[in-house]
Amino acid sequence: MADEHPKAADANAPRPSFSRRSLFRGAGALAAGGAVADASRAAAAAAAPTAVRYVGMSEIELEINGAAQKVAVEPRTTLLNALRNHCTPPLTGAKLVCDRGSCGACTVLLDGQPVYSCMTLAIDAIGRKVTTVEGVAKGGELNEVQRAICEHDGSMCGFCTPGFVLSITACLERKPDASLDEIKHACAGNYCRCGTYPHLFDAALAAGRALRAKGGK
Amino acid sequence: MKAFELIQPKTLDAALEALPGARDPRAGKVKLLAGGQDLLGELKEHLIDPDQLVNLKALPGLDRIELGADGALTIGALVTLSRIEGEAAVRERCTALAEAAGAVGSLQIRNLGTLGGNLCQRPRCWYYRHEQAVCIKKGGSECFAYGGLNKYNAILGGGPSYIVHPSDVAPALVALEAQAVIRGKRGERKLPLEEFFTLPSEGSVLRENVLSSEEILTQVVVPAPVGSGWRSTYLKFRERGSYDFALSAVALRVALDAEQKIRDARLVLGGVAPIPWRCEKVEKALVGRKIDAATCEFAAKLALDGAEPLEHNAYKIMLTQALITKALRKLAAS
Structure with a gap:
């Protein structure tokens, strides 16, 4: 900004x-x-x-992708800005697009729940678990949602993809057998200007099946 | 965003202390922050430029939903919309509220947006939201929507400003006879939520409710209705399927007797007036009637009697009438 x-x-x-x-x-x-x-x-x-009271620059500690990270922020610094510009290394998976809480490209998880990081102050994330798209793959292994999006060609320009990965991951975490309508509802706050929705939804349903087959919830 | 100080009070008293009085030169330069889903937009668009934000998130006790022994449901102002949507007690007792909370924005917005913030959110009129448009809501002299592009503006209760109140939960809560609990420096006051909202012609045209700069909306109480046969619903029509503000919305609560006749009704419209618009004439006229085609037609027509559409929003009349009919039929069948 x-x-x-x-x-x-x-x-x-x-x-x-x-x-x-x-x-x-x-x-x-x-x-x-x-x-x-x-x-x-x-x-x-x-x-x-x-x-x-927070005035001017302060160093705060955030828990990002399971690790504590110190970041220097102002009260007005959004979580998105903190992730992209003040973390070391920068976490640029969450994208700055509309910056008004409309498009979903900046979606991250706060305590497992999808939120718009552009509409969250970094200071408000203190004490909460922040998960960005960088944090969903474990040990270099993509998670089921990421893998399914690759397999179903669910990404064109790719700008919206991190947001969709997180919205779908959170949805399947809550309900691995989410129906197509439930998945659409969970993704209503994410936009894809390329129009990859059908592929993304196929991927989400496939990821749900894979999670259930793995004996998840 | 302009730089600001962030104050995080740990008690309600400390939060109230941080709020300047109406005559204080700092009044208007201190704003309350709850979920931030509306406030951050206002800051980013430079519609407001506060020096301080008082962050309410750390206040204890305001994030609870409590079911009283008398059946009343007390919901703290900091409870998120997604929690309201999913809470079993709300779904069972206040269906319209659960449906309305679930109809707000997207999941990302509902996960952070709070009940109090939703009730206190500012208008969405595009003239109001445009930094350079100094409309009557921002201290200017005219409502640009009146003679301008007014597809989304009011058809009822407009003038001198023609905004519509953007809240989904407000009409539902008014239909459920909710009360607002407000804390100020001199104590607490409680009033029907219906009286919380003010028309631009009644209160200050600059505001949408009675909350002063020294007060905080702390809770909403939904009393248990007397008797049986109650049911409620909230129906919202939006231009865009995924998520959007209401073009029109209907909150309806009725009690049906053993013969399926309406014993009591409350009908409140959203998206069509500067406040949640209560249709008292319809409510009275519905008593004693069965919900059939004639009743639906009669109620829909009466509710929009007196509507004064602007150049581009006459469609809201038919749309709202259809929603009223749909809501009545839904409750008759439920």
């Missing part, structure tokens, strides 16, 4: 301190512009903080 800070500025971003990510108590601190007046007050607030 053009109006956000360049990545270079983040690389050596300091850990949040009381002055940047301060803890405060009650209205006094806020009325004074939010500044924590002195160390003793900050310490008192830290004992029983009633609010956490």
Whole structure:
């Protein structure tokens, strides 16, 4: 996003301190512009903080694809932006397309549930398990959905594919015997401008069969 | 997005403390963040430019659905729409609400979008949503939809703004006689959800509800209806099959007696007015009637009496009438 800070500025971003990510108590601190007046007050607030405040750059820890990762973000940094531009290495599987929660190219899983990462603040993902398309293959093995999409030619330009992989994976995780209608419903928030839907849905049904054959749920 | 501070209060009191009073120069520069599915869009389009967001997600207790001993269902404002859709108690007791929650946006939106956020979301009118269009909802002097492209705008209750309220769950909850629980610095108030929403001609044209800048919508309570034979439904018509806002929607709750006659009814329309549009005349006239073709025709006609379509949205009259008929037939058969 053009109006956000360049990545270079983040690389050596300091850990949040009381002055940047301060803890405060009650209205006094806020009325004074939010500044924590002195160390003793900050310490008192830290004992029983009633609010956490993020100002400017802070380093936060996210759990991405099973591993903890420290990322420096602003409050306005979306999870999508954090994944693509602030992770090391960058996780570019989730795509920036509409940036308005309409197209589904940025879909990731939060605690196993599909969400639009462009409509999620990175800070709101703290304490939750983030799964991107990079995290679904295990030990270099594609998951059943990825494999089925390859076998059913379910991808043309490929831009929407990561989002579909995650929406279908989450759907089959909940219900491996999901019907075609249920799969369509689960994918209603993902768009494919190439129109590969029939192939994607065939792939999803095949992946469901494969999961059931493997004796999954 | 412009840079902002993010405040994450851990208690409701701390959240309220963070909200400036109406006369405070910071009023309007502090916004509440719940699921963010509408708010982030507003920020990205530069429709609002707050200095601070008060993130409600960490507030305890507002993410619960509770069934009271009296049968009332209390739903916290932070409960996500996908949870409402899937909750057995909601499906059984408040079918219209479960159906409405399931009709909101896409799964990705429902997984983050909250009940409170859905009720407080801002209009979708494309003039309102255009950064450069300073329409009457944004402090300008005219509603551009009135003489402009108004296919998606109001046919009932419009003027001086012709937005339609975009919420799906709002009409369903009004049909279920829900109450809104609002916390302010001076305590709590509870009012029928119907009175939560305001017409542009009644309240401020800049707002869609009675919530002040110092208040937080904390819960919605759906009371258990008295007697038996209750059933409800929410039907939504959208232009695009996958997911979309309603062109028109109907929330209907009826109680049928042993002879299948309507004992009580509540009919609320969505997508056609700046507020969930209650059809009280129809509700009264339905009592004592059986649901047959004549009743459907009569109710559908009466509900749209007084509709004043704009240049491009007269289709909403027939569409809404068809939805009313469909809803009545569905409940008669259920």
